[in-house]
Amino acid sequence: MKIEAEGAPHPALWWREENGRVVCTLCPRFCSLREGQAGFCFIRKNVGGALVSLGYGRPTGFGIDPVEKKPLNHFLPGTSILSFGTAGCNLGCKFCQNWTTTKAKADAVRTVRASPEDVVRIAIAEDCVSIAYTYNDPVIFGEFVIDVSRLARGAGLKNVMVTAGYITDEARADVFRFIDAANVDLKAFDDAFYQKYSLARIEPVKETLLWLRNETEIWIEITTLLIPGLNDSPEEIRAECAWIRETLGAGTPLHFTAFHPDYRMKDLPRTPHATLRHARSIAKEEGLDFVYIGNVSDAEGQTTFCPGCGAVLIERDWHSVRRNRLRGGACPDCGARIPGVW
Numbered sequence: 437m438k439i440e441a442e443g444a445p446h447p448a449l450w451w452r453e454e455n456g457r458v459v460c461t462l463c464p465r466f467c468s469l470r471e472g473q474a475g476f477c478f479i480r481k482n483v484g485g486a487l488v489s490l491g492y493g494r495p496t497g498f499g500i501d502p503v504e505k506k507p508l509n510h511f512l513p514g515t516s517i518l519s520f521g522t523a524g525c526n527l528g529c530k531f532c533q534n535w536t537t538t539k540a541k542a543d544a545v546r547t548v549r550a551s552p553e554d555v556v557r558i559a560i561a562e563d564c565v566s567i568a569y570t571y572n573d574p575v576i577f578g579e580f581v582i583d584v585s586r587l588a589r590g591a592g593l594k595n596v597m598v599t600a601g602y603i604t605d606e607a608r609a610d611v612f613r614f615i616d617a618a619n620v621d622l623k624a625f626d627d628a629f630y631q632k633y634s635l636a637r638i639e640p641v642k643e644t645l646l647w648l649r650n651e652t653e654i655w656i657e658i659t660t661l662l663i664p665g666l667n668d669s670p671e672e673i674r675a676e677c678a679w680i681r682e683t684l685g686a687g688t689p690l691h692f693t694a695f696h697p698d699y700r701m702k703d704l705p706r707t708p709h710a711t712l713r714h715a716r717s718i719a720k721e722e723g724l725d726f727v728y729i730g731n732v733s734d735a736e737g738q739t740t741f742c743p744g745c746g747a748v749l750i751e752r753d754w755h756s757v758r759r760n761r762l763r764g765g766a767c768p769d770c771g772a773r774i775p776g777v778w
Contacts, residue, residue, distance in 0.1 A: 445483055446492030449579055450607045458482040462607045463526045463575060464640045477576040478524035491522035491577040494547040495555075500562050504755040506570065506598050507691050507730055509740060510776030511617045511655050513750055514757040517596060518559040521571025522580075523547070527600050528635030529623070530700040531663055534571050552583040556591050566616070570598035578603075578611040585614035594777075601644035602636055608647060617655040617777065619691075620645055624660070624667035625676035633666065642679075649684045655777050657689040659730070662707050662715060664695065673715050677722035686725050687743075687775035692716060694731035713737065726775075744772030 450462040460467045460480050467475035469482035479491035499519045503512055506519075525532070550558075559567050567588050569581050574597055585595040597618040603611060612618070620641070623630060627638045648656045658680065662668040680688055692715045694707040712729045716737055719727040729737030733754060740750035747769040751759040761768055765778040 445481065445488035445490050446579060448480055448487040448489045449610065450604070451487035453485065458485065458487045460487055461604055462578060463602050464604055464637065465526060475526075476528070477526040479522060479576055489577060489579050491524060492580045493550055493552075494522055495520040495550055496522060496547055496571070498548070498558060500564060501568070502755045502757075503566060503568075503596070504752060504757070506568055506596060506619050507659060507693075507728070507755075508596065508617055508619055508655075508657055509691075509728055509738075509750070509752070510657065510689050510726065510774070510778075511596070512565060512594065512777060513760055515566065516562070516564045517566040517568045518555070518562060518564040519568040519570050520550075520555065521569070521574065522577045523572065524576055525572045526576050526602055526636075527573065530633050531661070531695060532699045533696075552580070552587050555584045556587045556593065559588065559593055560591065564593070566594035566596050568596040568598060570596075573600050573602065575599055575601075575603045575607075575611060578607060581611055581615075582613065589614045600634075600636075601641040603640070603644060605643075608644065612648070612652065612654060615654055617657075618648060619657045619659055620648070622658050622660050622676065625672050625679065626667065629667055633663075646683060649688075656684070657691065658684075659691040659693055661693050661695050662711055663701070664705050664707055664711065666704075668707070668711050668715065670714070670718055673718050674722060677719040677724055681723045685775075686723050688724070689726040689728065689776075690719055690724055691728045691730050692719075693729075696731070707731075709734070740774070742767040742770060742772055742774070745770040749774065 451458055451460050458469045460475050465476050471482055474481040481488055501517050501519050503515050503517045574581050588595050594616040595614055597615050601620045623634050630636045630638045648654050692712050696706050716727045725743035738752040742749055749761050766773050
């Protein structure tokens with residue numbers, strides 16, 4: 437690998453020519469691009485009448501994380517995962533926690549030139565059992581996701597997407613083809629919030645979650661960042677939890693995480709711990725079996741309990757697994773099967 441500021445663009449998938457422009461069909465924005473124009477995500481561009489990816493093979497860097505940091509609590513707990521992303525994003529979240537890269541063009545940040553083979557070699561060398569496509573939204577570098585994840589699966593590694601799920605029907609099956617688990621950010625349960633604060637719509641995200649549950653074997657967990665006064669009302673939380681239970685199943689893990697002031701929302705306070713705990717209690721009342729609290733220290737809110745007998749199954753301290761009592765994916769006390777990849 438080598439560090440570069442520039443690199444040759446890679447041919448992109450999922451586009452069509454229309455009225456002398458290139459229309460990107462990867463995400464629901466359907467950016468219509470003139471010659472030389474890049475899309476909303478910054479890294480998909482019309483070059484010579486064809487769509488190219490400026491993010492292919494250009495990670496902004498790598499990190500080795502516990503899988504719990506993604507967050508995934510029901511997927512190979514206690515294992516290490518190689519994480520990377522690129523510049524750009526196809527959402528415009530005003531509360532973005534990774535805005536220095538998601539709001540940057542590929543030539544405005546330091547990138548590492550890495551082939552799919554390089555990424556897999558790094559994961560193996562660092563004793564990681566999985567690769568996470570994360571930091572920004574991996575949907576926008578879908579071509580790279582496909583090539584890396586195909587090689588990773590062949591090498592016996594698992595693949596994880598951390599995504600907002602903002603992707604079209606046309607591209608969804610291709611991008612997720614070799615993915616084993618996904619954490620999907622459900623930013624709120626209100627389309628007006630999505631439009632105002634993420635410059636997106638909620639329906640494509642719900643469609644992605646339903647597709648993942650009904651059409652694939654991919655393990656899914658959901659994260660909602662609770663922002664004081666914007667998406668943390670008991671009524672909205674209750675509606676979200678009821679929808680998850682009714683459409684995705686009570687065994688779908690839900691993570692409520694704490695907001696901290698950043699990017700274009702520096703005037704708002706941090707999420708009170710009490711708000712997270714109240715959200716968790718609402719979710720439990722609505723029948724969800726596995727509800728977690730993140731971005732704060734909360735032993736109870738980060739522990740996995742058996743929905744059958746209430747026994748402690750996996751104790752966590754932030755992102756560290758302190759004790760795992762599961763036996764073959766089941767509770768050792770009552771034998772209840774616990775959904776997940778163990």
